[in-house]
Amino acid sequence: MAGCSVRSVAPVTSGAVDLQVWTHDPSYVTTFQGAAADAALMRGSAFAPTIAPVSANGADLVSRTITQAIAGREGPDLLGIIISEFPRVMKNQMAENLFADLSGLLDGIDDEVLRTDPYSRDGKLYALESDASISVFYYRQDEFDRLGIDAGMETWDDYLEAGARAFEKTGQAIGMVSNGDNTSIFNSYLQYLLQRGGSPFDDAGELTIDTDESAEVLEFIRKGVESRALLVLGDPYGAAAASAIKSGNLIATVMPCWYNLYGLQANAPDQAGLWRMRTIPRFSGGGHVASNLGGTGFAVGIDSPRKDAAIDLLRRTYLTKEGQLLRYQTGGYLPTLTALYDDPDFTEIRDEFLGGQRVFDVYREAAKDVPAFYQSETMQQLSTAMGAPLLAVYGGRMTAAEAIKATTTAYKQQTRQAV
Structure with a gap:
């Protein structure tokens, strides 16, 4: 070339x-x-x-x-x-x-x-x-109030418990993951992995998914799907997610800043003023209050x-x-x-869809804690290799350790590395 x-x-x-x-x-x-x-x-x-x-x-x-x-x-x-x-x-x-x-x-x-x-x-x-592309936690303030969910809870452990109770009571979920194409499935994992402090690759392009951070994220997803606190959707950006938002079945989700306009407002304009945003609850093992996608x-x-x-x-x-x-x-x-x-030209901005919230009060805190994200030329192979193991985790057919091992083996086969 x-x-x-x-x-x-x-x-x-x-x-x-x-x-x-x-x-x-x-x-x-x-x-x-x-x-x-x-x-x-x-x-x-x-x-x-x-x-x-x-x-x-x-x-x-x-x-x-x-x-x-x-x-x-x-x-x-x-x-x-x-x-x-x-x-x-x-x-x-x-x-x-x-x-x-x-x-x-x-x-x-x-x-x-x-x-x-x-x-x-x-x-x-x-x-x-x-x-x-800072990811934050969007939630329906009215539904949280009705269900008695404290929007200020600090950890995912607390939120998963609250989400499990909400699903048992009303069938509503406080988050979502994908079971659609490999890219969407992988991105569900990636967003939480970055928040937890992991990355699929290091700055040299070497695979780094066999870590405590990765295992904790996989266990979090398994637990959330099993309790129905996390809704499983084919396309988090398409018709299935739009229907879940409009119907009120999905009352919270971690998504990037652009999801406000292209996901929430585009699909549920009648819910203007009901949604709010905050930084993401922390994992018990540590990590960040923000992510990217x-x-x-x-x-x-x-x-x-x-x-x-x-x-x-x-x-x-x-x-x-x-x-x-x-x-x-x-x-x-x-x-x-x-x-x-x-800067005041940004910090004074209010979002009427989010109830007039000063969004940069949240973005400021998140921007100071955005995780690192490194890519590799073999990112596509990793996404493909991880699709099936992630679905097996959803269904309880694989543990986190088994999914990481299966993904690593498939990735090395696709990239012609020694297994």
Whole structure:
């Protein structure tokens, strides 16, 4: 792939420029269009960009980017990579040959920028995260009051007991996990694993699921499913979850910040004012009060003649207060600059769907305790290997230790490692 280059095209160094923005989500297009048209945000720039969007499925966009590079044709100037797709370009130095190294943009502020690890390879950063994607605990305040559930309980042990009583009394659940496709099943585990302080891989890409943290999470899921405190759904983001929310069968769940808009509000607008959010109850063994799930990083095409203009727009939109405020106002994307969680322009924001709650009172605490998350080029193989063992844990057919062993064996077989 390194030989398939279009670097002979003269680079654009100033002036009007059309930037090809490839993304699966039109909100990102709106965000970049708003940034490019904002005179204050673009003040001092050598470029006057306009946005030429290309929309498609996230996986297809990555495939097309790779295909264009192999053919020696121009790809995107800015590519939105869904976080679960990034492992595809971690193989065979693809990220290095496809995308510009953005590490220099973080000079002096690298400790202030959230979620760089999932888009890094060999010490280089290839995409900037669009949303902190902080997971919190959403709950129906009215149903908790009716059932006598204390929303301030500190641990998952307490919540599972309360959830078991709620299901026995009314058939309602205080959380959910997936039994659908392997990715959804794995993500149910991943969100809790990160909160507990684990990670599927370490910073060197080595598998790290055979840990006390992983075992505790698996036991937590087994216990929650067995007591029906946790509802088992095929698709946590689709019709099954929408039905459970609308019917009142699901009255609480751990989900990322974006689930408020795309899960709760989209599916149950009549429940406005009834929902609240808080940090996640802790596991008895420790961990964090927050987690992560999902996200989209934006990368810049390394061979694009408009690379400098793309980097300039990305920096202004993603690494300035003004750009991050625009992102939140456009698509609800949480800041990835930690200092902004104490900024009055954010801290005074109230969410009427959540009963007028000052959401950054919760996000501030969560942002200070966001777990690390490392990816590997073999993430897909791990997701596939873990699907069946996780379902066996749900059904009580495997213990946590047995599931970890089965997953490790299957993973090594798929990645051709010694078993």
